[in-house]
Amino acid sequence: MDIKFWGVRGSIPHSLDTHGWAAHFEKIMFDFFRDGFSKPEEISKFIKSKSAADIGGYGTATTCVEVSDGGESIIIDGGSGIKSKSDQRDYNNKKEFHILISHFHFDHIMGLPFFTPHFLKGYKIHYYSVHAETEQIIRNLFKKPIFPVAFEGLGAEVFFHTIKAHQKNMINGFQVTPYQMDHPDLCYGFRVEKNNKVYAHAVDNEATRKSKTELGADAGLYENADLLYFDAQYDEDDMKIKKGWGHGTCDRGFEICTNFGLKQILFAHHDPAFSVEDSRQQKKKAGEIYKKKYSQLEIKWDFAYEGQVVKL
Ligand SMILES: [Zn+2]
Ligand SMILES: [Zn+2]
Numbered sequence: 001m002d003i004k005f006w007g008v009r010g011s012i013p014h015s016l017d018t019h020g021w022a023a024h025f026e027k028i029m030f031d032f033f034r035d036g037f038s039k040p041e042e043i044s045k046f047i048k049s050k051s052a053a054d055i056g057g058y059g060t061a062t063t064c065v066e067v068s069d070g071g072e073s074i075i076i077d078g079g080s081g082i083k084s085k086s087d088q089r090d091y092n093n094k095k096e097f098h099i100l101i102s103h104f105h106f107d108h109i110m111g112l113p114f115f116t117p118h119f120l121k122g123y124k125i126h127y128y129s130v131h132a133e134t135e136q137i138i139r140n141l142f143k144k145p146i147f148p149v150a151f152e153g154l155g156a157e158v159f160f161h162t163i164k165a166h167q168k169n170m171i172n173g174f175q176v177t178p179y180q181m182d183h184p185d186l187c188y189g190f191r192v193e194k195n196n197k198v199y200a201h202a203v204d205n206e207a208t209r210k211s212k213t214e215l216g217a218d219a220g221l222y223e224n225a226d227l228l229y230f231d232a233q234y235d236e237d238d239m240k241i242k243k244g245w246g247h248g249t250c251d252r253g254f255e256i257c258t259n260f261g262l263k264q265i266l267f268a269h270h271d272p273a274f275s276v277e278d279s280r281q282q283k284k285k286a287g288e289i290y291k292k293k294y295s296q297l298e299i300k301w302d303f304a305y306e307g308q309v310v311k312l
Contacts, residue, residue: 001069001197001312003227007061007081008304010204010233010247010269011107015060016276024276028055052305057276059306062107063203063269065229069194072173074098076190076201081306082111095122098172101129103187104137105204112138113147123156128163128171130178130188135160166217179221181205183246191221197312200225203269206245207231207252211259222260226312228253229304232267235285250286254294254301263297268304279303 007013016024037046047055062079071092075085078099091097097117102108117123127134138160142151151158163169165178165188178188182205189202200221207230212219222228233247253265267286270279283303290301 001067001192001194001199003199003229003310003312004066004068005059005081005229005266005268005304005306005308005310006064006066006084007079007111008059008268008270008306008308009062009107009272010231011062011272013060013062013080013107013110014272014274016057020275024057027277052308053276053303054280056305058270058274058279058303061306062110063102064111065201067174067192067199069197070173074100074172074174074176074192076100076192077102077108078112078115079107079109080111080114083114084307086111086114086116089116091117095120096124096126096172098126098128100171100176100190101127101131101134101138102181102189102201103131103183103185103204105185105187108204109137109141113141113149117156118142118158119149119155121155124159125156126159126161126171128161128169128176130163130165131186132162134162166220177220179218181246182208184244185246187246189221191225198225198227199312200228202229202248203231204246205231205248206243207248207256210252210255219260222256222262225260225262226264227310228257228262228265230256230265230267231269232282232286232303233269233271235282250282250301251289251293254290254299257299258294258297262299264300266302266304266310270303 032046061081063077064079064081065076066073139151169176175193177191181187181189192199209215230253231248232250235249
């Protein structure tokens with residue numbers, strides 16, 4: 001099972017401005033010389049010595065994740081990251097797409113009108129959501145005056161499927177089970193399973209419930225997950241003023257890994273205000289928390305970045 005992260009930022013797409021990128025490149029060039037490199041032909045070696053995100057940043061686009069296996073895939077959410085998926089153009093010769101919708105906050109649906117297959121004859125797009133109002137909300141995205149092409153004028157055939165929380169659904173060969181997140185508006189995470197591999201998708205999630213007892217019927221999301229994709233927009237200091245905003249922290253993610261014996265977690269839904277350096281600092285803080293409280297568990301952890309692919 002391959003999981004590709006087309007968009008990992010929270011709330012709104014955000015890039016550094018021109019001066020911000022110039023400052024970032026200045027820092028990279030400084031590091032090049034500080035690390036003892038001096039020749040143009042050493043640039044590639046220098047870049048490979050860093051993490052991809054240290055050089056290119058963590059990404060600008062909002063939530064869109066694709067889970068693939070055996071040539072088939074499902075897409076989770078249509079944030080602005082789905083535009084990059086759309087730009088693949090040949091779509092690996094696929095003409096049918098399966099999109100799960102977690103909830104309707106704008107960062108999770110804003111890219112949908114820019115997913116080109118909607119406009120192509122002979123294509124089929126299936127939407128799946130626990131929310132009964134999904135069809136109405138998607139139809140309203142393709143409507144004047146906020147978008148020039150009406151839903152009725154789309155080239156593709158579009159289908160809407162209502163699925164139930166805590167029930168297993170077969171979607172394009174994947175077993176998908178929705179579980180409720182801790183979020184101000186009703187939002188669902190998804191457990192995706194195929195060939196004995198489990199991907200647990202848990203954004204947007206404040207994770208006020210972390211133990212099996214607190215989670216009750218929603219504990220199934222985390223059980224035996226090979227990879228947990230987890231909302232860490234904030235840290236515990238932020239939580240003093242951002243309690244109830246619906247986003248989690250690395251600390252909470254590590255605690256869930258502890259409670260469920262999980263070995264791999266990727267933190268995401270990055271704060272839209274963060275520069276590359278801010279994310280690096282946030283990651284450094286997470287590293288200190290991990291070292292202090294959770295290192296005996298040997299959890300593989302990192303911050304997700306746009307374009308990343310994880311193989312399970
Ligand atoms: Zn969100
Ligand atoms: Zn949300």
